[in-house]
Amino acid sequence: MTRRPLPPSCSLARSWPLSACPDCSKGSPMLRVENLTFAHPGQATPYVFSMVAHDGEVTAVSGASGSGKSTLLDLLAGFLTPSGGSIELDHRDLLPLPPEARPVSLLLQSESLFEHLSAARNVALGLPQGTPRAEAQRQIGEALAEVGLEGIGEQLASTLSGGQKQRVALARTLLRARPVLLLDEPFSALDDETRVAVRELVRVLTIRHSWHTILVSHHADDVEALAGRKYLLVEGLLEAV
Numbered sequence: 029m030t031r032r033p034l035p036p037s038c039s040l041a042r043s044w045p046l047s048a049c050p051d052c053s054k055g056s057p058m059l060r061v062e063n064l065t066f067a068h069p070g071q072a073t074p075y076v077f078s079m080v081a082h083d084g085e086v087t088a089v090s091g092a093s094g095s096g097k098s099t100l101l102d103l104l105a106g107f108l109t110p111s112g113g114s115i116e117l118d119h120r121d122l123l124p125l126p127p128e129a130r131p132v133s134l135l136l137q138s139e140s141l142f143e144h145l146s147a148a149r150n151v152a153l154g155l156p157q158g159t160p161r162a163e164a165q166r167q168i169g170e171a172l173a174e175v176g177l178e179g180i181g182e183q184l185a186s187t188l189s190g191g192q193k194q195r196v197a198l199a200r201t202l203l204r205a206r207p208v209l210l211l212d213e214p215f216s217a218l219d220d221e222t223r224v225a226v227r228e229l230v231r232v233l234t235i236r237h238s239w240h241t242i243l244v245s246h247h248a249d250d251v252e253a254l255a256g257r258k259y260l261l262v263e264g265l266l267e268a269v
């Protein structure tokens with residue numbers, strides 16, 4: 029008797045066939061992390077991360093301080109090397125890629141800019157080397173306009189407000205044109221009014237540019253306002269909530 033091959037199954041949904049998995053059957057580009065295993069030196073039980081993030085959607089990762097949220101982002105960015113598991117973007121294996129070749133941008137709470145450079149020079153760091161000057165100026169101007177900062181290109185980063193700095197960092201992300209955006213407490217240093225405005229900008233840019241945005245935040249209101257998909261990191265494992 030010839031055995032029929034089993035239908036491909038979704039290992040995140042465990043026993044479901046791909047066609048029945050609400051994530052796999054969506055058909056849109058997906059960042060997929062499976063059993064990504066890592067332990068810091070001296071850590072007895074390793075983290076084992078499994079999650080998905082879709083394009084045009086913010087995926088939130090919450091958890092207590094020290095639960096491993098930044099460790100997850102460092103693994104996705106390629107700053108740490110896992111001992112097992114996989115990271116795929118639209119079925120492309122990202123693990124062999126060094127950080128600079130990963131299709132990933134990272135935005136932190138603060139200190140994302142070079143303070144001694146102008147806003148425009150900071151944004152320009154997102155451009156490929158060798159971009160002709162006129163083309164670079166056009167793209168920088170467009171990116172600054174898209175984040176609501178027309179006309180501040182020549183201002184030194186050190187003179188910008190916290191919200192303006194995060195907008196400049198997002199403009200640089202626009203020029204990097206990487207499909208995965210990792211946000212590590214990006215609104216924490218902002219006052220309430222500014223945080224709502226920058227948060228809204230992240231929401232709009234994620235949809236407009238089809239980013240797979242992964243947001244690490246302690247703040248339930250940021251998660252509620254942005255996340256289409258939520259995970260909680262508990263005892264080294266990500267639980268969908």
Ligand SMILES: Nc1ncnc2c1ncn2[C@@H]1O[C@H](COP(=O)(O)OP(=O)(O)OP(=O)(O)O)[C@@H](O)[C@H]1O
Nearest residue numbers: 068069070091092093094095096097098099100246
């Ligand atoms: N380089 C390292 N060597 C050893 N242990 C580390 C290292 N980096 C982080 N850790 C430990 O790993 C655990 C997870 O740290 P991580 O920064 O990922 O947590 P987190 O959830 O992002 O915390 P927070 O919300 O406070 O930023 C912590 O116990 C931390 O002390």
